[in-house]
Amino acid sequence: MNDASAISVTATPAPAISVTGLTFAYPAGPTVLDQLRFEIAAGEAVGLVGPNGAGKTTLFLCLAGVAPIAAGQARVAGLDPAADRKQLPAKVGIVFQNSDDQLFSASVGDDVAFGPLNLRLPAAEVRARVAEALARVGLTGFESRVPHHLSGGEKRRAALAGVLAMRPEILLLDEPSMFLDPRGRRELLALLGEIGGTQIIAAHDLGFILERCRRVLALDRGRLVADGPAREVLADAALMEAHGLEVPYPLR
Numbered sequence: 001m002n003d004a005s006a007i008s009v010t011a012t013p014a015p016a017i018s019v020t021g022l023t024f025a026y027p028a029g030p031t032v033l034d035q036l037r038f039e040i041a042a043g044e045a046v047g048l049v050g051p052n053g054a055g056k057t058t059l060f061l062c063l064a065g066v067a068p069i070a071a072g073q074a075r076v077a078g079l080d081p082a083a084d085r086k087q088l089p090a091k092v093g094i095v096f097q098n099s100d101d102q103l104f105s106a107s108v109g110d111d112v113a114f115g116p117l118n119l120r121l122p123a124a125e126v127r128a129r130v131a132e133a134l135a136r137v138g139l140t141g142f143e144s145r146v147p148h149h150l151s152g153g154e155k156r157r158a159a160l161a162g163v164l165a166m167r168p169e170i171l172l173l174d175e176p177s178m179f180l181d182p183r184g185r186r187e188l189l190a191l192l193g194e195i196g197g198t199q200i201i202a203a204h205d206l207g208f209i210l211e212r213c214r215r216v217l218a219l220d221r222g223r224l225v226a227d228g229p230a231r232e233v234l235a236d237a238a239l240m241e242a243h244g245l246e247v248p249y250p251l252r
């Protein structure tokens with residue numbers, strides 16, 4: 001008898017992110033993330049929506065190993081953020097809401113080189129990665145520019161270059177379209193599409209999410225209140241209103 005069913009040759013690839021009951025509180029504070037459960041497939045772009053204080057930024061900090069979580073509550077790029085905090089920066093990049101929090105060196109080149117230098121890569125490899133990352137975000141030739149003299153859109157792209165220079169598998173983007181003018185916003189949308197990989201985009205700009213993400217997670221008071229197709233979740237007026245959000249214009 002041919003028992004082919006016992007031999008699986010098409011193993012399902014492991015999800016890029018698997019969150020299995022993630023609960024988190026800041027020291028001596030209330031619960032900020034409450035029993036979260038979701039999976040994100042490799043290559044998926046997922047929107048993360050919710051009112052201020054819902055826990056979006058905290059979730060990113062937990063997934064990236066910045067905020068300490070308990071062991072066994074998440075797998076991120078094959079790692080447990082609780083146990084493998086040192087390896088995470090090479091796999092997971094966060095682009096913070098405020099680029100000024102991310103740009104702290106005297107030059108754009110130094111800022112972009114910071115991560116690769118921390119990986120102790122050889123100097124030539126660091127230079128190559130800096131050039132490649134700057135080219136990717138359209139900032140070739142900006143190496144010696146002073147970060148805090150850049151425009152808002154340029155700062156955002158420089159911060160993104162610093163993350164891309166690590167060649168992460170997963171990108172966590174916190175309010176990426178904030179402070180961008182319409183052209184900067186359009187360019188960023190195109191850029192994120194080109195970069196690909198696994199992306200979670202937290203934003204109040206629901207139109208931005210709608211253009212970039214097929215799926216949306218909605219968070220309120222640390223709980224997951226929706227997980228589904230962006231066009232369905234964001235069009236649900238009752239759900240949006242119950243969680244301090246509004247149906248974006250294209251879905252009205």
Ligand code: ADP
Nearest residue numbers: 026029032050051052053054055056057058059
């Ligand atoms: P969001 O990104 O959705 O606006 P946050 O993750 O920033 O939400 O905040 C979630 C909750 O955690 C809020 O109640 C906020 O006040 C609290 N919080 C955020 N950062 C800290 C911190 N460093 N220490 C204590 N509480 C914090």
